[in-house]
Amino acid sequence: MSSSVRRSGVTLLALILTLSSSLWAQEQPDPVTLLPQGVLDRIADEVSGSFAMRHVYELGAYEGKRDVAEYRTTYFETEYVVEMARQYGLSAVEVERFPANPQWHAHKGELWLVTPEERLLISHRDVPASLVPGSASTEVTAELVYVGLGTSAADYEGKDLRGKIALTVGPIGPVVEEAVTKRGAVGIVTTHNALGKPIDIPDLVSWTGLRQPEDGPEIFAFALSHRIGQALIDQVLRGEVTVRAVVETEVFPDVEHEVTVATIPGDGSTAEEVVLVAHLFEGITKQGAGDNIAGSATILEVARAYRKLIDEGLLPRPRRTIRFIWAPEFVGTIPWMEKHADLVPKMLAGFNMDMVGAALDFHKGNLKLYRTPASLPTFISDVAQQFFEYVGETNREKVHNRGIAYAFTRPIVDPSGTQDPFFYHVEKFYGSSDHLVWGQAGVPFIFFNHWPDAVYHTSKDRPEGLDPTQLKRAAFLGVAITAVLGSAGPDEAARLAATTAGYARRRVGEELRDATLSIAAAPRNQIESAYLEARNLIEQAYIRERAAIESVAEVAKGDPAVAELARTIADAFVRTKDEDLALIDLTFQKIGGVPGLTKAKAFRDEEKAATTYPLLQYQGVLRPTRAPSSYLRGFHALEALWFADGTRSVLEIRNAISAELGPVPLEDVIQFFDELEEKGMVVLSNQPRTMAAMQN
Numbered sequence: 001m002s003s004s005v006r007r008s009g010v011t012l013l014a015l016i017l018t019l020s021s022s023l024w025a026q027e028q029p030d031p032v033t034l035l036p037q038g039v040l041d042r043i044a045d046e047v048s049g050s051f052a053m054r055h056v057y058e059l060g061a062y063e064g065k066r067d068v069a070e071y072r073t074t075y076f077e078t079e080y081v082v083e084m085a086r087q088y089g090l091s092a093v094e095v096e097r098f099p100a101n102p103q104w105h106a107h108k109g110e111l112w113l114v115t116p117e118e119r120l121l122i123s124h125r126d127v128p129a130s131l132v133p134g135s136a137s138t139e140v141t142a143e144l145v146y147v148g149l150g151t152s153a154a155d156y157e158g159k160d161l162r163g164k165i166a167l168t169v170g171p172i173g174p175v176v177e178e179a180v181t182k183r184g185a186v187g188i189v190t191t192h193n194a195l196g197k198p199i200d201i202p203d204l205v206s207w208t209g210l211r212q213p214e215d216g217p218e219i220f221a222f223a224l225s226h227r228i229g230q231a232l233i234d235q236v237l238r239g240e241v242t243v244r245a246v247v248e249t250e251v252f253p254d255v256e257h258e259v260t261v262a263t264i265p266g267d268g269s270t271a272e273e274v275v276l277v278a279h280l281f282e283g284i285t286k287q288g289a290g291d292n293i294a295g296s297a298t299i300l301e302v303a304r305a306y307r308k309l310i311d312e313g314l315l316p317r318p319r320r321t322i323r324f325i326w327a328p329e330f331v332g333t334i335p336w337m338e339k340h341a342d343l344v345p346k347m348l349a350g351f352n353m354d355m356v357g358a359a360l361d362f363h364k365g366n367l368k369l370y371r372t373p374a375s376l377p378t379f380i381s382d383v384a385q386q387f388f389e390y391v392g393e394t395n396r397e398k399v400h401n402r403g404i405a406y407a408f409t410r411p412i413v414d415p416s417g418t419q420d421p422f423f424y425h426v427e428k429f430y431g432s433s434d435h436l437v438w439g440q441a442g443v444p445f446i447f448f449n450h451w452p453d454a455v456y457h458t459s460k461d462r463p464e465g466l467d468p469t470q471l472k473r474a475a476f477l478g479v480a481i482t483a484v485l486g487s488a489g490p491d492e493a494a495r496l497a498a499t500t501a502g503y504a505r506r507r508v509g510e511e512l513r514d515a516t517l518s519i520a521a522a523p524r525n526q527i528e529s530a531y532l533e534a535r536n537l538i539e540q541a542y543i544r545e546r547a548a549i550e551s552v553a554e555v556a557k558g559d560p561a562v563a564e565l566a567r568t569i570a571d572a573f574v575r576t577k578d579e580d581l582a583l584i585d586l587t588f589q590k591i592g593g594v595p596g597l598t599k600a601k602a603f604r605d606e607e608k609a610a611t612t613y614p615l616l617q618y619q620g621v622l623r624p625t626r627a628p629s630s631y632l633r634g635f636h637a638l639e640a641l642w643f644a645d646g647t648r649s650v651l652e653i654r655n656a657i658s659a660e661l662g663p664v665p666l667e668d669v670i671q672f673f674d675e676l677e678e679k680g681m682v683v684l685s686n687q688p689r690t691m692a693a694m695q696n
Contacts (some may be wrong), residue, residue, distance in 0.1 A: 003564045004049070004334075007268070012548055015104065017463055018449065018512055018587065025421055027469075028398045028400040030390070030392075030393065030394050030409055031386070031389050031390045031393050031394070033386050033387060033429075034383065034386065034481070034484050034492075034496070035091060035483065037419075038479070039314065039315070039483075040410070040480065041410070042309065042314050043309065043312060043479050043483075043487055044410070044412045044476055044478055045303075045304070046052050046305045046308060046309055046413065047133075047301060047305045047307070047472055047475040047476050047479060048301060048472060048475070049357070049414030049416065049467075049468030049469055049471040049472030049473075049475070050129065050414055050415065050416045050417075050467065050468050051299050051301050051304065052297040052300070052301040052357065052471040052472070052475060053214070053293075053297070053416065053417075053463070053466065053468045053471060055080075055084070055293070055297035055300055055301070056289050056293050056294055056297045056463050056466060056471075056604065058080055058185075059077050059080060059287075059293045059296070059297065059478075060288065060289040060293040060462070060463065061289075061462075061463060061668035062462065063071050063127070063287070063459055063461075064126050064128065064130065064387060064481075065105070065106060065124070065129050065271070065285075066105070066284070066285070067102045068105065068447070069102060071105070071252045071409065072432060073187070074095065074258065074612065075281070076285070077280050077281065077293075077296075077326075078095055078286075078326075079105045079257045079262055079281070079547065079548075080294070081260045081300065081326050081342060082095060082260055084300055085260070085262040085300070085303065085324070088300075088304040088307055088668060089307050089311075089558050090263065090264060090303055090307065091249050091260035091262065091263045091264065091265050091322070092261070092262060092265075092349035093260070093261070093262040094260075094261055094338070095258050095259070095260050095261075096258075096259045096260075096261060096336060097256040097257065097259075098254045098256060098258045098259065098331075098335040098339075099256060099333065099367055100256050100257045100284065100328075100423075101255075102251045102252060102255070103251065103252045103255040103261050103283075103285075104135075104249060104250075104282050104285065104501050105132055105249065105250050105251070105252060106124050106131050106135070106247075106248070106249050107123030107248040107249065108124065108125075108246060108247065108248040109123065109130065109131030109135070109220075109222070109246070109247050109248075109249075110122075110123045110124070110125075110246045110247075111123070111130070111189065111212065111222045111243070111244075111245055112160075112243060112244040112245075112246070112602070113232075113241070113242075113243055113245060114141055114242040114243055114244050114464050115240065115241065115242040116235075116239065118242070118254055121224070121228060121232065121243070122205075122222065122224060122225075122228060124465075127205050127459050128285075128459070129205040129206065129207045129223060129286075129458065129459040130222055130223055130224070130459075131220075131221075131222060131247065131249075132172065132188075132190075132209065132210045132220075132221035133207075133208075133209050133210065133222075133285050133286075134209050134210035134212065134221075135213060135219070135220035135221055135222075135247055135249055136212065136218030136219060136220055136249060137247050137248050138186075138218075138219075138220050138246075138247045138249070138250050138577075139244070139245070139246050139247070140165075140185070140187065140244070140245050141243070141244040141245075142164050142165045142186060142188055142216055142242065143164045143165070143240060143241065144157055144164070144165050144166075144167045144189065144232070144236050144241045144242070144243055145160070145161055145164050145165070145166055145167060145185075145235060146167045146168075146236045147159060147161075147166050147167065147168050147170075147175070147178075147179060147395045147692060148168065148169065148170070148195075149168065149169060149170040149178055149541065150166060150168035150169075150170040150174070150175040151170045151171070151174035151175065151178060151180060152178070153178070155178070156178060156179070156183060160162075161179050161183035161184055161185040162183065162184035162185070163184065163185075163186060163438075164185055164186065164245060165185060165186060165187045165188065165189060165245070166179035166180075166185045166187070166188050166189070166192075166234070167189045167190075167232065167233065167236055167421060168188065168189070168190050168192070168234075169190065169191050169192060170190065170192055170206070171190075171192050171194070172188060172192070172209070172210055172213075172221055173211065175188055175190065176188065176210070176211070176213055176219070176435065177213075178433075180216070180219055181214075181215065181216065181666075184280060185219075186214075186219060187218070187219050187220045187221060187222075188210075188219065188220075188221040188222075188231075189221070189222045189224060189229075189232075189243070189246055190221065190222070190223055190224070191223075191225070191226055191228075191229025191230070191233070192206065192208065192223070192421075193206045193226065193458075194206050194208070194457060195455075195456075195457070195458065197456070198225075198226035199226065199292050200454065201310060201454060201455060202225060202226040202227040203225045203227055203458060203460070204225060204226075204455055204458040204459055204460035204468055205223050205225050205358055205458060205460075205608075206220075206223060206457060206458050207222065207286045207457045207458060207459075209668075210345075210401065211425035214482045215281040216675075219247055220247045222245065223401065225459075229675040233480075234683060238313065240283070250639070251456060253264045255284065257284075257327075257328045257331055257332045258281075258328070258332070258333070259325060259326070259327040259328070259332045259333070259336045260325070260327075261278070261323065261325050261326075261336075262303065262323075262324045262325040263321050263322060263324070264303065264306060264307055264310070264318065264321065264322040264324075265317075265321050265488070266315075266317070266318050266319055266320045266321040266322075267317045267319055269319050270319050270320060270335070270408075271321075271346050271349050271603075272319070272320040272321070272346050272348050273320055273321045273322070273323050273343065273346050273348065273349070274318075274321075274322050274323070274347075274348055274349050274350070274482060274485045275322075275323045275347055275349070275350040275351075275438070275443075276299045276302060276303075276322070276323070276324050276325070276350070276351060276352075276353070276478065276482065277324075277325040277333065277350060277351075277352050277353075277434050277435070277586065278292055278295035278296040278299045278325075278326060278334070278352065278353045278354065278434075279295070279296070279327055279328060279329035279330075279433070280290045280291045280292070280293070280296045280326040280327065280328070281327070281328035281329065281332065281356065282328070282329050283328065283329075283331070286457070288455075288456060288457065288458075288461030289354050289461055289462045289463045289465065289466060290355050290357070290358055290450075290453060290455070290456055290461050290465050290466060291354070291456040291457065291461055292329070292353075292355055294353075294355060294356055294357045294358075294466055294471065295352075295353035295354050295355060295356050295448070296326050297357075297471070297472055297539040298351075298353050298356050298357060298474045298475050298478060299324055299353055299478060300322070300326075301471075301475040301476050301478075302324075302478035302482065303322075303324050304323065305479050305572075306479050306482060306483070309479070309598050315483050315487075315591050316487055318379055318482075318483070318486030318487045319486065319488070319489055320348060320455050320485070320486050320487075321486050322482055322486050323417050324444055326435055327434065329354075329433065329434055329435065329620045330434065330436075332340070332429045333434045333437045334437055334622070334635075336546065337437050337438075337440075337441055337621060337622060338620050338621055338622065341620065341621035344441045344442070344443060344621055347441075347443045348380075348444075348446040348485060348554060348555070349378070349380045349443065349444050349445065349446075349485055350435060350443050350444070350449065351380075351384070351435065351445060351446040351447065351448070351478075351481065352433055352434050352435035352438075352445060352446070352447050352471075353474065354364070354433040354435075354447065354448065354449050355433065355449050355450050355451070355453055355468070356448050356449070356450055356471065356474040357450070357466045357467060357470045357471035357617065358407070358465060358466060358467065358470060359418065359420075359448035359465055359466060359467035359470065360418070360420045360421075360423065361418075362454060362464075362466070363450065363452060363453050363454045363455075363465065364452065364454070365450055365451050365452040365453065366423035366424050366425060366450065367388075367422070367423070367424045367425075367448060367449075367450050367470070367473075367474065368425050368426075368427050368447075368448070368450065368451055369381075369384055369388050369422065369424065369425070369426045369427070369446060369447070369448060370427050370428070370429055370430045370435075370446065370447040370448075370449065371385075371426065371427070371429060371446065372429060372444050372445060372446065373428075373429035373430060373431075373439065373635075373638075373639055373642065373660070374540070374544050374639065374656060374657075375642035375643045375656075376439060376442070376444050376445075376642070377429045377545070377547040377548040378444035378546045378548055378552060378554075379445060379496050379497070379499070379500040379548055379549070379551050379552045380444050380445075381444075381548075382387070382500045382503040382504075382548070383447055383484050383485060383496070383499070384446050384477070384481050385426050385479055386480055386499065386503075387476075387477050387480045387505060388424050388426060388477065390410075390426050391412060391424070391473055391477065392422050392423070393409075393477065394408055394409045394410035394412075395408045395410070395411060395413075395421055395422040395473070396408065396421035396422065396423075397421070405659060406422075412426040412469075412472055412473050412476055412665060413472070414468035414469045414471070414472040416468045417467050417469030417470070417471070418467050418469050418545075418611050419466030419469070420467065420469060420470070422470075422473055427547075428633070428660070429635070430447065430448075430449075431625070431635070431638065431677055432586050433447060433449070434476065436625060437622070438621075439634070439642070440622040440623045440624075440625060440643060441621055441622055441623075442623070444551070446481075447535065448474060449475070450470075453465075467530055476482070488555040488560055489492050489555055489556055490555070490556040490561070490562050493552050493553070493556060493562045493565055493566065494557065494565055494569075495547055495554055496552045497552040497565065497566050497570075498568040499570065500548050500549050500551075500552060501543075501549050501569050501570075501572075501573045504548060504549060504573060505573070507541065508538070508542065508545060508576075508580070511537055511538060511541045512538060512580050512583065514537065514585075515533075515535075515537045515538055515584055516534070516583065516584065516587045517559050517647050518530050518533065518534050518537075518582070518687075519587050519591055519593060520532055520587070521532055521589050524695070527588070527591065528593045530585070530661075530678050531592060533585050533658065533663050534587075534588075534665055535581060535584050535585075536655050536658060536659055538577070538580050538581055538584060539577075539581070539655070540639050540655055540656055540657075540658075540659035540660070541659065542574050542577045542657075544656075544660075545573065546570045546634075549566060549569055549570040549573060550563075550566045550567060551566075552566045553566045584651070601638075606651055606666065607651075608670065609649060609650040609651035609654065609666055609669070609670055610649050610650075610651040610652075611649065611686050611687070612649060612650045612670075612673070612684055612685075612686065613646055613648065613650075613684070613685045613686070613687065613688045614644040614646070614648075614650060614673045614676075614677075614682040614683070614684050615644060615645065615646035615651055615682060615683045615689065616641055616642070616644040616681065616682050616684060617643065617681055617684065621647075623641060623642060624641060624681065625638055625641075627641055627672070627676055627681060628679065629671075629672050629675050629676065631669070631671045631672040632657075632664065632669065632672045632676065634654075634659055636661050636662075636664055637672070638656050639657045639660060639661065639671075640653055640657055640669065640672060640680075643656055643657065644673070644682055645689070646685065646686055646688060646689030647688050647689050649686075649688070650666075650669055650670055650673055651666065653669060654666045654669040657669075
């Protein structure tokens, strides 16, 4: 090869590398959102993970018992949130009080080893979770008897428990029945860890509870860490061990739950609201930094930053009032919602921050966005998802963009926090927190939650498990989502509908993949049922997504032009339904070889189910979340209840919950509603409710 050729080759290579380097920055551009980039940048600058972390330290720096005086006045957490809300310029700051069950309080709780040596094993003074709430006052010295799991008669064979203390690795409830009620034990010491990972963090103590036995004397219970518990079990197995329990407790009969409420008022153009909720209390006794002082601190920071950005003119005053609620989980939100039933029709949306800001290296999890259930299809989930994706894509390193730097493109990083990326998942509905109350009222809601959490509901749920950077990102998401939902009106409807339609197309595409794969993977003797469920999955997807697109009309209630716009976009979206179903049919024909199968063969009792329309009976403003039935359980039962609005048949409800949560037999759904009719929870009719009846 000549030198000139070699030189031209080198020159060409250099040119390619130069061009490639200049293009690297363009390979993975930042996602676009419904807010301009300049606004996003300013929100990111304003929100502070350090501020949120300070609130966490003020409210839950250590695990400690409550001052007795607070039961008669105001809890210190409430006083703090009220003070900060007023300092931040929020409006209508008030504390609403609701009756609470009598409150157990511990003055003293010590478990001493007596023989073979005397020493303190654990104390409520040092670890409040160690004295199980519900324990009765006592001072007793007795032998420890190890009963293993302690939940069945076999665990007690050859063991005398009368007048002794049961040492167990099992949950307290079943052990009370077996060891105390049946065999006369005077107390329980347990190492049970509900998280199931005691070896990972051997010094944490799980929060649990004790319900006193109905008959016989009152008892006590202590909870031990895995480390202390295993050492004690080993000691008991090697010889007789005696312990002394010293417990002083009191029950306060007249206590209250406190709900703190504050607002950023709307501009007066509508009476509607957007609601942000976080539980400041989980009961009254247990408090965790991550669960959920972190969420409470974050919505306080959302309120501060949003109000400041409005005052500076960066964000407009919202059309809707933004309402912030700090409450005891469920026991405060439920009575608050019942008291303010008049506000429910005015609520465009709610979202709940429960366990946010967790440190990635400690918990090995990520922030989850849980969408609303299929019974509440809404554009609101997609408003939230676009911002999750924005933060996720701009706060992780991408090899495609290494030409710019080994760095985040739009860093949202707190100076006092980590440089960790933002990992997230967008998941289906899950309902174990206060957003469920909004769903009970029929208000669309979303849910932020970091999972897994290594220490929630334990003595180790302290601030060191949190990261100011992740708190800052949660606050950023809160402000951005609230800014869109708070101000959306007729002018924004087309953008919202288009955004929802785009996400809907992605979701249907994924479900089409799942549907065809389910047929391809089905055993020969199950391929027909797989085909029928695959068709149902796609049919229900289009029903759900059409409703989500049309929900955009809620930003301009009563405006026929906006409603028509949303319908037009929804109509365009569903035009591909027949093509998707045709692909399902073709897949089945080519794999299953049964070209003539029809959906009519799918289920027994279809005729009855197709002409029976259940109507759920509300409990005041709230729908029930549990149905006492052996036919449907968990979220299947919940969604069946929430779909029962009188317009859907039992067959339609069966198909809807099967597509969302996994197939269930039609016969079980029929029996479920028959059983609930007998209990007065639903009314069954052979005619659907009319739209006029629903509006009345």
